[in-house]
Amino acid sequence: AxxxxxxxxxxxxxxxETVTLSCTYDTSENNYYLFWYKQPPSRQMILVIRQEAYKQQNATENRFSVNFQKAAKSFSLKISDSQLGDTAMYFCAFMKHGTNFGNEKLTxxxxxxxxxxx
Amino acid sequence: DVKVTQSSRYLVKRTGEKVFLECVQDMDHENMFWYRQDPGLGLRLIYFSYDVKMKEKGDIPEGYSVSREKKERFSLILESASTNQTSMYLCASSLSKSQHFGDGTRLSIL
Structure with missing residues (x-):
């Protein structure tokens, strides 16, 4: 699990200012996806950024970027030039790779x- | 844009009642999910479905059941509501590894 x-x-x-949110994970899988989701006070959860584990290059979306360290099982989110609209709950999430039923579940x-x- | 619609934003029910939470998505997604969100616990998966009439238990299925009679609709059922099921419930649908969420239903069981 x-x-x-x-x-x-x-x-x-x-x-x-710039802020970095930390996330670590534990898995025995080699291929997987990692996500950061944002939930503003209005409540709808929205996807911020996504990283495929097989890609060495860190994902970037405008002011949002990640530092993915596969060996350390670390996946931090950096928000540059933070704005008032960035106020929210931020969730890190993991998904296994593969096409089997159930492989779209998020932890x-x-x-x-x-x-x-x- | 993907639209995931949950039927109620707020719901108040009594213990012992049978409660239905409805979720509809408009993008023909195969996969649909029900989560509950509690402070300090994040989101926990209750049930998911990868096709019509197909369902799988998530991490905390006890006290819940689901129904997926049509592809666009995924219902969560509390068979006999209890106070420990007071929570925020989030529905999601997904395609190609990206989950899209509804606005959530804040359910209070009195």
């Missing part, structure tokens, strides 16, 4: 509540 750990329950940073961490201070 897979586990995902987010060790920072809460964080806060000043607007325009989530417990989340990090990020507050951007004006």
């Amino acid at each position: 897979q586990t995902v750990t987010q060790s920072q329950p809460e964080m806060s940073v000043q607007e325009a 989530f961490g417990t989340g990090t509540r990020l507050t951007i201070i004006p």
